[in-house]
Amino acid sequence: MTNKKKKLNILFITDVIPHNKNEYRGKYILDQISAVNKVVCGSMCLLLITPFFKKHKFITGLDHSISANLKHLKILSFPRYYFMRLRSFIFILLNFRLINNIIKERKINIIHCHNYSLSGLAYHLSKLFNVPYYITIHGREDPSVIENTKRKIKNIRLFLNEAEKVVSVGDVLKKYLKNFDVADNQIKVIPNGISYDWIIRKENRINIGSKNKNYKNLISVSELRIEKGINYTIKALYELKNKFNIILNYNIVGDGPEIKILKNMAHKLNIENQIKFLGSKNNLEVLKELDKNDIFILPSWFESFGIAHAEAMARGLIVIGCRGEGNEAFITNEKTGFLIKKHSSNAITDILLKILDNKYNLKEIEGNAVKVIKNNFTWEQSAGKLISLYNEAVYEE
Template identity: 35%
Template sequence: MDILIVSHLYPTPADSVPGIFVHQQAQALQERGHSVKVLSPTPYVPNVPHLPNRWARFRDTPDRSQIDGIDVSYPKYVSLPSLHTLPLVAKSVRRSVDSAISNLEYSPSFSPDVVNAHVPLPDGYACLPACRRLDVPLVTTVHGASIQISSENRLCRRQIRTVFQSSAEVVFNSEVLLGKAKKYFNGFNRARVVPNGVPLAKLDSASAAELPANFSENRMVVASVGSLQPTKGQGDVFEALQNLPAESRPNYLLIGDGPKREELERKATALDLPVHFTGSVPHEDVFSYLKSTDIMALPSTEEAFGIAYIEAMACESPVVGCEGEGPSEFVDHGETGFLVPPNDPKAITDILTDLHDNPSKVRRMGKKASEYVRNNLTWAENARKNEKIYQSAIEK
């Protein structure tokens, strides 16, 4: 099967972290014998100095690249610096993607049997003209932001609705996200739910990281993996640590970067907590840090799925997530991790107190968590399920 993946959420040669989950799915599909190509629409950024980081990272993105054996093209589009302009940006992305797909029409070695867009807007919307012209089915995969952010805009909702109506299949990565989509859109009686996975080969080949020098010996290591922003809940973990007696506070490892880093660094200094900020790190290094972690605590209040949780679980680390969010679908409370109410640092304090007093419980839960993920949540299993969905779309 020739599979064309269209996703603005895709790694670049210079930045391997954004959209790594889309890349891992592409790899798993290729490993199953399919021919996979990727179009990753990328903002056009002129070569001018002193650009903000959010734009400068796109400046050196090439037109084409090959990442782990996957051919990737980066068609450029004109972007605008506001979520309110997304309906206009989607039209710019559509022109770029349509032109790029037209170029594929003349390829003797690749003729797409199916197009898989991640996410509805702008990617699914961008694929519509080409799918109609080529009479190729569109499968639209939905991730969190496209529902939780874009759907607040009336024009975005209209464009997303068009994508859903034009898609042969619509796939959500969790039941939680599907439930949120139903608040804005109708007609999801036949929507599919396919969870994300973990790349077991890369995870198993990673070695445990050396712990920072400022960490206290013989204490648990609690990690949070994700962008440092209010909804991720790192501030609640800080408060939970503050509520513990000084002699039993775990070491706290924050893996990732984001707008709240300076505030959290000030708080760590003021509270004199054993904390280390890694900043942004390559994905393989995340696995290394998780292998040196006892508990992964991320009480995020907006989590459609939560790849960080299943990666931690695969590394034998029980996790702490929020009730009603994505992790509630795969965390067995008290057995492979914990689910706490949103914005409830005391609940986290109680969990850390219990685990501090029962290190054997941490190990037991970690092994059960790893076993569950390895048996149910791998990219190989994700690819197998998506393969069936593609075939269904083609047969329609």
């Protein structure tokens, strides 16, 4: 007798999604859930679970299919992952009727949790309702937060190893998960992706390319945090101006805790007229900004995948990232982009000098970049891999 696959009725659990179209934080989670929701044969519910004492933000700009199935609940929160089991028990007790109704009425047969913080909740719901659960890990945690007590390590190990599968968004994270004794066959690498709408059409790429690029217009798109390495790019612009008399334009899209530091740095180095801080922008605005520029540079570390790099490649830009990060999944040095040393303004200066000196066939690199993203790294492809993974656990005789 052949196995007949059931409909997939999925309960997604996350502690973060973007609150508006200009917010980057958690966008990759929402994009993946939306992609799965579009193609899955079944239903879904999204639990957004945030701390009791965190100020509530009104969420705007969601697709109706997501907003109609969104439940925003509060959880007792302790810093640095303390009392993960206790807070899960309390949460289930306080919300049992609602969760029970969701799971029973919607016939939930998959629980999918995003990130470490709610992994204990997914574990206990799985045990209580006999539903398999998956955990997607999107990043590496600060060791001082997650690895500083034996009890926390023990809990994280339990929650990860009891999952049906642990989904890693890149090989970098797969290596990191070995810190928690997660076996290779327990981990499934399913990369993040980008919207297919971002991929530039061949005729448009020709039109943009015909504008006689001089490769003097740089852009970054990210939250402005220290690990994004934007300060190194600013320093490289200073070096290019003062040592080589080369003036480049740098557009910075995004906002965050480092913005004042970066603006002060540009002012002190006397290159503020070369740099524009454009603030946060929505998807369409980001796309338009990318198309105005020639080179995307984000020398970031702790980069589990690098969606911003992939989006820029899809628009036909020359992309620069760092070696040893998640973007190595799609940036092959000197073939689809450039990989440089981390924490080094000199490395940025060197690669920009080589690009400006026509050391590479840049048109070929741009074409290769678009092709590799189109063929391998869209949200539709990511969703298809996830659904195949779910189907391994959910079937009936």
